Amino acid sequence: MSFARMTPELFALVAERFKAFSEPNRLQILHVLRLSEHTVSELVEETGIGQANLSKHLQQLMSCGLVARRKEGLYTHYSLADRDVLKVCDLMCGRLERETKERKKAFATK
Template identity: 70%
Template sequence: MMKMTPELLAVIAERFKAFAEPARLQVLYELKSGERTVSDLVTATGLGQANLSKHLQQLHAAGVVARRKEGLFTYYTLADRDVLKMCDLMCGRLEKETTARRKALSAG
């Protein structure tokens, strides 16, 4: 485990922040099935183009997505396998809680 300097804490927090927005999670969810252009994502998510573009910049700056330009289009993809692992881990935590809560309700 690395030493926890304030700078490192800030960087890690920054990374988590990339995941901490419904719009951005929606984008990641779309990218699960593969590469998408910005327009693809606009129609898939219903987000405004300018807004989406800004979210994509943030995701890219945080190393969450990769991009590739081809002519007029910019193709975005998930940066690596760990991105999905993060989401799955978080969803797993949620599921555990909800099933636990369900159990508690039926038991109580």
């Protein structure tokens, strides 16, 4: 890790960030937001997640600083907080892709 000294508190904070990414519905939300800003009702449409549930996930993503909120009259628009959010996702997906590829190869040569 890039901190000089890792304390239990830091481990907990970092873990919390990772936890925000560790749920399929939240990843799907981030994936939809990747394209553009969306309102909550648009996200309900796009993802099929229930409104209350979605709202809670968005709160969680907010509190970890992964998404940004913009209120406009009756609507709340959500968007990705920054490009690093995608970088993290892509890095993890890259790992997974490589992994599945290697598994396929291992299968083939068996």
